[in-house]
Amino acid sequence: MADRPPRLEGKVAIVTGAGSSGDGVGNGKAASILFAREGAKVLLVDFQEDRARETLRIIQEEGGVASTLQGDMTKIEDCERMAQTAIERYGRVDILDNNVGISQRGTVVEVSEEDWDRVMTVNLKTIMLASKATIPHIIASGGGGAIINISSIAGLRAHSSTPYTTSKAGVIGLTFSMAADHAADNIRVNAIAPGLVYTPMVAPRMNDDLRQYRTEAAPLKTEGTGWDVGYAALFLASDEARWITGICLPVDAGLTAVHPGTFTPMSQQTRY
Numbered sequence: 001m002a003d004r005p006p007r008l009e010g011k012v013a014i015v016t017g018a019g020s021s022g023d024g025v026g027n028g029k030a031a032s033i034l035f036a037r038e039g040a041k042v043l044l045v046d047f048q049e050d051r052a053r054e055t056l057r058i059i060q061e062e063g064g065v066a067s068t069l070q071g072d073m074t075k076i077e078d079c080e081r082m083a084q085t086a087i088e089r090y091g092r093v094d095i096l097d098n099n100v101g102i103s104q105r106g107t108v109v110e111v112s113e114e115d116w117d118r119v120m121t122v123n124l125k126t127i128m129l130a131s132k133a134t135i136p137h138i139i140a141s142g143g144g145g146a147i148i149n150i151s152s153i154a155g156l157r158a159h160s161s162t163p164y165t166t167s168k169a170g171v172i173g174l175t176f177s178m179a180a181d182h183a184a185d186n187i188r189v190n191a192i193a194p195g196l197v198y199t200p201m202v203a204p205r206m207n208d209d210l211r212q213y214r215t216e217a218a219p220l221k222t223e224g225t226g227w228d229v230g231y232a233a234l235f236l237a238s239d240e241a242r243w244i245t246g247i248c249l250p251v252d253a254g255l256t257a258v259h260p261g262t263f264t265p266m267s268q269q270t271r272y
Helices: 027-037 048-062 076-092 114-142 162-185 208-217 226-237
Strands: 012-016 043-048 065-070 095-098 145-150 187-194 248-251
Touching: 012 027, 012 076, 012 114, 027 043, 027 048, 027 095, 027 145, 043 048, 043 076, 048 065, 065 076, 065 095, 076 114, 076 248, 095 114, 095 226, 114 145, 114 162, 114 187, 145 162, 145 208, 162 187, 187 226, 226 248
Parallel strands: 012 043, 012 095, 043 065, 095 145, 145 187, 187 248
Antiparallel strands: none
16 A cells, blocks of 8 residues: 555644643644644744743654744734744645633632633633634635634533633634634634543643543543544544534543543542
8 A cells, every 4th residue: 555645744734832831742732743743834832932842842853844933822913923923934824723721610609700701811712813813824825724623521511610611612612603604715613622631731630549530430441641632633634524614523532422420520539
């Protein structure tokens, strides 16, 4: 069988949140590396550019093409600078992978108005602003494109983190609307809903017992990582997914397929 061409050959991708908050590989870092392995030129955007530089080092060691950019995706001017930088460095934009996000625990009674607004801004508004700035450049590039928004299974079912859940449900609704709005532009827009993956963002809150409990909560009973989310993003970004738009893809070892009663909420897992 003949070797296949790289799945993203000739394409330019922007990944926001392209670094990891600690040792290991998060969702954005994994997607960035996989995009580059499959032939894309990747603009690695992160609020803390040193995190993106670590992703860049891995890509360059593997012979890929990428560069970094510091950017605050809560600001439209930074989002516009991001999109323009991709055009200046690589000549086009085909893929936008929105990974920026934070977590926040609490009910509507417990959460402060300030924290609520912060979560909505970071988890939801950043996707709107990054897409607003990038979509005109994807259209101008002439070949259509793909946008992947990172949500969470918390946006699909009850969770102990109400602000986070609300923001991630909003990401799914935004994805559906964007998919309908930009189908005529040949831009596919999909969401990924990661489950209880083990990434640098959650690692500081974990111990061995809690990691094992989370692993056993889902039917497959295996621990997910940023690579699992990254491979899903790679598929949705590729032409193999050319007929897929407006979906939310759970990457969760089957957790959303089981009855909620079989899963103990995070608020009850703190005993570990």
